[in-house]
Amino acid sequence: MVTRTQKIRVLSLLSISLIVFLYVLFLLVGKKIMSRNDTYYIKLQKQSVTGLNIGTDVKYYGINIGKVMDIVVNPEDISEIIVTIRVKQGTPIKETAQANLSYQSIATGLKQIEITGGDNEDRTLQPEEFITAGSDLFNDITGKAEIIAQKIEFLLNNLIFVTEKENSARFIDLLSQLEEDSRKLDTLITGANDFLKDNSEELNNILRKGSVMIDNFSEASLVAARTLKNIDKKVQSYEFDSSLKDLAGILNKINSKDLEEMIVSLNSLIKQSESTVTTFDRTFLQGRNDILRSIELFKETLENINEFAILIRDNPDILIRGTNGDE
Numbered sequence: 074m075v076t077r078t079q080k081i082r083v084l085s086l087l088s089i090s091l092i093v094f095l096y097v098l099f100l101l102v103g104k105k106i107m108s109r110n111d112t113y114y115i116k117l118q119k120q121s122v123t124g125l126n127i128g129t130d131v132k133y134y135g136i137n138i139g140k141v142m143d144i145v146v147n148p149e150d151i152s153e154i155i156v157t158i159r160v161k162q163g164t165p166i167k168e169t170a171q172a173n174l175s176y177q178s179i180a181t182g183l184k185q186i187e188i189t190g191g192d193n194e195d196r197t198l199q200p201e202e203f204i205t206a207g208s209d210l211f212n213d214i215t216g217k218a219e220i221i222a223q224k225i226e227f228l229l230n231n232l233i234f235v236t237e238k239e240n241s242a243r244f245i246d247l248l249s250q251l252e253e254d255s256r257k258l259d260t261l262i263t264g265a266n267d268f269l270k271d272n273s274e275e276l277n278n279i280l281r282k283g284s285v286m287i288d289n290f291s292e293a294s295l296v297a298a299r300t301l302k303n304i305d306k307k308v309q310s311y312e313f314d315s316s317l318k319d320l321a322g323i324l325n326k327i328n329s330k331d332l333e334e335m336i337v338s339l340n341s342l343i344k345q346s347e348s349t350v351t352t353f354d355r356t357f358l359q360g361r362n363d364i365l366r367s368i369e370l371f372k373e374t375l376e377n378i379n380e381f382a383i384l385i386r387d388n389p390d391i392l393i394r395g396t397n398g399d400e
Contacts, residue, residue, distance in 0.1 A: 110139065110159040111200040115172045115186065116147070117154040118206065124184035125174065131158045131186040138164050141186060158186060166198045167191030171207035 122144060131139040139160030147153035170191040177183040188204065198204065269276065
């Protein structure tokens with residue numbers, strides 16, 4: 074027979090189990106039912122949703138804000154896939170934001186919704202509106218891979234062109250020519266170094282002299298500048314202006330008649346000078362022979378005197394005995 078104590082224990086155990094079950098049910102279902110979410114839609118145009126499943130996370134710059142609730146084909150346009158998402162109520166999603174498909178893991182191929190973009194001043198989307206779809210990451214990678222493949226193909230074609238027999242020979246000739254030119258350049262540099270080494274003292278002397286010449290030229294330039302400055306002062310002085318005025322007055326006093334008489338007098342003077350030069354030239358021609366003869370006689374006289382002086386120096390007795398005298 075069941076006692077009262079046993080009944081109380083059974084009822085207590087059932088009550089505790091029911092309480093635990095209700096608490097777990099509340100944690101699993103009740104919290105989700107009581108929580109409020111906003112629903113948005115994403116329209117994907119010709120993008121593969123492989124790896125995107127219902128219940129997949131929806132993130133905003135890496136923050137988990139909701140879940141994917143449904144994925145269906147647009148009955149009005151079969152090239153479009155409409156994805157329904159629910160995010161936490163009050164999550165600000167801007168009109169300029171974009172929903173992109175991104176990989177949760179490349180190894181598993183699972184995808185998720187990543188919302189990015191939007192500025193504070195942009196309009197906030199209302200629930201039940203469409204979020205602009207972004208580009209497909211796989212398509213971007215594919216497009217970049219195609220561009221890379223094209224560049225690699227272009228590079229390979231260039232390598233094939235370069236490695237052809239004719240081009241290889243030209244390339245080898247070019248390398249040989251470059252090697253020869255490099256040797257010539259090395260020889261030239263070596264010669265230049267040797268020249269500078271052997272003539273360093275002379276070059277230093279030339280540089281010093283050049284420096285001195287530059288200093289002298291600079292000093293001469295300063296002197297010339299001072300001279301020009303003094304000349305400028307003289308030109309701008311009162312005495313120079315007075316001299317110019319006096320000269321102008323003299324020129325004004327000379328009239329045309331006086332100038333004509335002056336020219337006639339100058340012509341007469343020039344004619345008399347020409348006559349004098351002609352007379353002098355004739356006189357000089359007439360006396361030139363006499364002058365030359367006198368010079369020759371004078372030269373002979375000097376030679377005789379010189380010879381007589383030599384005889385006296387060698388034999389002073391000649392003054393007493395004569396050239397033919399006896400002892």
